[in-house]
Structures are given as structure tokens and as C-alpha cells.
Amino acid sequence: MFLEERRNNILDYLDKYERVSVAYLATSFAVTKETIRSDLNVLAQLGLVQRCHGGAIVIRRSLQAKLITETDGTFEVLLRRLESQKRKVQEPERGKNMRGKVCILGSFNVDIVARVARFPKGGESLLALGSTLGPGGKGANQAMAASRAGAQVHFVSKVGKDQFSQFAFDHLSASEIHSFTLYQSETEPTGNAIIYVSQQDGENMIAIYSGANKTITDEEVAAIAPELAGAEVLLVQLENNFNATLNAMKLANALGIRVILNPAPYSADALQCLEYVDVITPNETEASLLSGVEVTDLNSAKEAAQRIAALGARRVIITMGARGAMILEGSQFQHIPAFPALSVDTTGAGDAFNGAFAAAIATGQTIAQAATYAAAFASLAVEREGASNMPQHQQVVARLSQR
Numbered sequence: 001m002f003l004e005e006r007r008n009n010i011l012d013y014l015d016k017y018e019r020v021s022v023a024y025l026a027t028s029f030a031v032t033k034e035t036i037r038s039d040l041n042v043l044a045q046l047g048l049v050q051r052c053h054g055g056a057i058v059i060r061r062s063l064q065a066k067l068i069t070e071t072d073g074t075f076e077v078l079l080r081r082l083e084s085q086k087r088k089v090q091e092p093e094r095g096k097n098m099r100g101k102v103c104i105l106g107s108f109n110v111d112i113v114a115r116v117a118r119f120p121k122g123g124e125s126l127l128a129l130g131s132t133l134g135p136g137g138k139g140a141n142q143a144m145a146a147s148r149a150g151a152q153v154h155f156v157s158k159v160g161k162d163q164f165s166q167f168a169f170d171h172l173s174a175s176e177i178h179s180f181t182l183y184q185s186e187t188e189p190t191g192n193a194i195i196y197v198s199q200q201d202g203e204n205m206i207a208i209y210s211g212a213n214k215t216i217t218d219e220e221v222a223a224i225a226p227e228l229a230g231a232e233v234l235l236v237q238l239e240n241n242f243n244a245t246l247n248a249m250k251l252a253n254a255l256g257i258r259v260i261l262n263p264a265p266y267s268a269d270a271l272q273c274l275e276y277v278d279v280i281t282p283n284e285t286e287a288s289l290l291s292g293v294e295v296t297d298l299n300s301a302k303e304a305a306q307r308i309a310a311l312g313a314r315r316v317i318i319t320m321g322a323r324g325a326m327i328l329e330g331s332q333f334q335h336i337p338a339f340p341a342l343s344v345d346t347t348g349a350g351d352a353f354n355g356a357f358a359a360a361i362a363t364g365q366t367i368a369q370a371a372t373y374a375a376a377f378a379s380l381a382v383e384r385e386g387a388s389n390m391p392q393h394q395q396v397v398a399r400l401s402q403r
């Protein structure tokens, strides 16, 4: 076997299994360990693998500053081409894998958090009890949650060309997120969020500067078609430029993939895309704004869900924190009670729910089963500090068994 072929085979192997030892490769290719070490060193120098003790691990997708454009000019042309290849997947076939595949297009933000005894009033300076700077953004948080919930996640996001873009890359590379495509904006900075978390009850206040999150182009969305094609579920939120989110939903529809829309933060844009959405998951505030019905209890949640369905949504789940979640599917309501939790930080609770819900749906669970799993997952997330700080699947299983 020629050197090039051997190195390509090593890359193929790493693509599949993510990690390999020098000894294994030497035996497989019937060459010396020295030869394999030199192959791995060359591949590492090219940035294709990462050396580790006794072998190598795959380097996840590298920062993509360049666009991959093979769309015959327009996004609509790509859509038409995909429509003709639409997957004919029957419902029972979906999610038959134990580890469902979820594609998430969404934001990455750097969260600057101040822990306060209470929220400051207008014009007031207040000493914070503590402060952190960490990864956030609804998209990235949901990608973390879905990964911890066991899904094989591909995350698509866009950052700037500033010091925070390296922070984003390092965070995503070190996380359990299976793979990611991280675009870079030439002009806009990495998104950030200024967050207050009240010590009283873990409640939060957030101001978001979207920056690069709002600059995803048609070509950048088109380039994720192969990743999307391999997924069971696309999960999106509203922290990116709406056109990118809409295009991703159209692509998913063309490929026959389920779409979950978390309409957060609220934007009336959500009403424009309901035809592409399988499940919409507003919280109480977003449901009130979408429906015009103020959600204050289970009855008003039912009324709001009916109104949202009348606007074109196929399935609605209204998440209500301590009041649980209200599902409307067809004409059937189902209430999922919340799991009791000792809340220290509610930031990212919705992200925990949505990521876990998408992961469960991708494994073939019903809406009610997935929402119950997601409610348990979110109850554990609010017991931890930090929006992206998600629990592990085993902890969720333990909490579920307490019910």
C-alpha cells in the first residue's frame, strides 16, 4: 500500500472511530510503529488529526472561514434539486438508532454573568456577588444539552474574527458535541450576552448582542445540506438572521427531516415559518406574544396553544417552568408536570428542555415521552450555574425514576 493510501485510510478510520492507537495501525497496515508515528505526525502537522499518548484522535471540523458554495447560483435551485431526492421515510422508521442524530443551527454567544442579590433598578449601581465569563447562546446551549442527552449532534454557528472566536472553537472542540461547522464573519464580532442572575430564586435578565450570529449567508446554510441529510431532526431558535433559519427549515423539509422551532427570543418572524415546523416550543412569554393570550395557568396555556395551532403550527409545546409543559397535538392536550428542583440559575433552562427534547425525538420517542425526558433534564439544569452547564443522561434517568 502506498503512503498516501495508508494515510487516507488512517483518516477514514479516525472519521469513523474518532481514536486509534499506533500499535493497532502498525498491525493493520503491516508496517512498523515508527512508520505509523511518522504518518500521524505528518497528519497532525496538516491539522487533520491530533496526537495523543500512543496514537491519535480525530480533529473535529476546523474553523471554516471560507464558504463552500456548490449551489448552482441560488438557494432556490438547491431546494428544487433536493425536493426531487426527498427522503421517503415512514414514521416508525425514524429514529430507530439508539443515538439519534440532531442538527442544530443556532447562536454562539459569550455570556458575561453577574450573580446579584437582586436585580438593579434603573440608574442604580449594585455590587455583584460573583461574575463569570463563559460559553452561551441558545444554539450552543441546546447543542450541549442534546449531546449530553445522548444525541449525535452537528452544530452550525457563526462567530467573529476576534479573541472570542477562538474561545468558541476551543469550547466546542472540548465539548461532547460530535461535530460542528463554525463560520467566521469578516465584519461582525462574536455574539455576547450580559446576564444578571438573582440569588433570590435563580431568575435571570439577559441583554443579547447578536453580532456574527445575524450574518449567516444562504451559501453557508446550503453548505450544511450533507450534515442535515444525515440527521433525524433539525432544531433552530431565533437568535440568527431569520432568513438563515428559514432556509435551514426549508432545506430540512426538502430532505424530509423533522423541524423543531424554539421561538426564542420572541419575534413575529416565527409566524412566517409555521408551515415548515413540526413542533414549536414557546415558553409562557413567547406563547403569550404569539397567541395574544396571556399565559398564566394551565387553562390559558391550552387556549394559547389552540391559537398557535390555528395560526398553522402542527404541534405546540408551551414550557412553563415550575408549571410543567402543555402539549397540543391534533386536538389532544397533555400536561407534563414539572420535576421538583432546587433552582440556582434558570438561565438556559429552555435550552436544556429543547436540546433534550430534540435528542429524545431523534431516537423515536413520542412527543409526550420526549417532553417528559426534557422536563426532567431541565429540572437538573436549573440546579447548576451557567447556561451551558447541562446534566448527564444518567442523572436524568435517576430523576425520571423518582417520579
Ligand code: RIB
Pocket: 107, 109, 110, 111, 135, 136, 137, 138, 141, 192, 193, 206, 208, 239, 347, 348, 349, 350, 351, 387, 388
Ligand atoms: O437561553 C440562554 C442564552 O440566551 C444565554 O446563554 C445567552 O447567550 C442567550 O443567548
